[in-house]
Amino acid sequence: MNNPIHILVAEDDSEISRLLCNVIKKSGYIPQPAFSGTEALLYLNQRQWSMLLLDLMLPGMTGEELLQRISGQNDMPVIIISAKGEPQTKVSALRGGADDFITKPFDIEEVSARIDSQLRLYARIAQPVLPNVLQHKGLVLDRDTMSVKADGVELALTAREYEILALLMSSPKKVFTKSNLYENVWHEPFYGDDNTVNVHMSNLRSKLAKGALGSEFIETVWGMGYRLKP
Structure with missing residues (x-):
């Protein structure tokens, strides 16, 4: 089962918001409307998104300001949908981090096609070419044998524990939120109940500590999530 597309x-x-959300739903994705730049920024800080459809003329924080705030910080496609269709506006938005620009009024089928196109493109780019064996300090994860060793001691992990660890080791510097972990490991939408992630993470850390004679491999980044300990 693929991860849900938010x-x-x-x-x-x-x-227009209702129209776009309906198109997104018909494509099998999950929309979330935001009616100002400030509200959109709050949503962007709460979870990982698959895509942002962004109007430039938003109240509060404008679309241009929001694009500048998130440029280089979010690994997702951004499609501008705006009535400001002057060439210089388009060039500025694309150079500022947008992936595509659609001028209002728009054809809804074209919007749907461009959403699908950008999602396919990012899916190809996001596929990491990972080595069969991942290593971090004394931690070794073999993707071929589905085995994990901590300082030479082989650990008996559950499938979920293995997937959590493999995800952390695939991007050792990245902080994974509980939402990131749940949606990538359980392949279901995260609705804020973090007990499942907490229990599995606690069990995983306990097994790692026992196998490595007390060494700590995973650290909590308070208020954000988890990552491998530098």
Whole structure:
């Protein structure tokens, strides 16, 4: 089962927002409307998104300001949908971090096609070419044999524990939120109940500590999530 696709729709016109959200739903994705730049930024800080549809003329924080704030910080495609269709506006947005630009009024089928196109492109880019054996300090994970050793001691992990560890080791410097972990390991939408992640993470850390004679491999980044300990 593939991970759910969550798309944030930053559009202050309620009718256009509803239209875009309906198109997203029909494509099998999950939309979330935001009616100001400030509201969109709050949503962006709460979870990992698959895509952002962004109007430029938003109340509060404008679309241009929001794009500047998130440039280089979010690994997701951004499609501008705006009535400001002047060439210089398009060039500025694309150079500022947007992946595509659609001018209002738009054809809804074209919007749907461009959403699918950008998601396919990012899916190809995001596929990491990982080595069969991942290593971090004294921790070794073999993807071929599905085995894990901590300082030479082989550990008996459950499938979920193995997947959590493999995810952390695939990006050792990245902080994974509980939402990131749940949606990548359980392949279901995360609705804020973090007990499942907490229990599995606690069990995994306990097994790692016993196998490595007390060494700590995973650290908690308070208020954010988990990562491998540098």
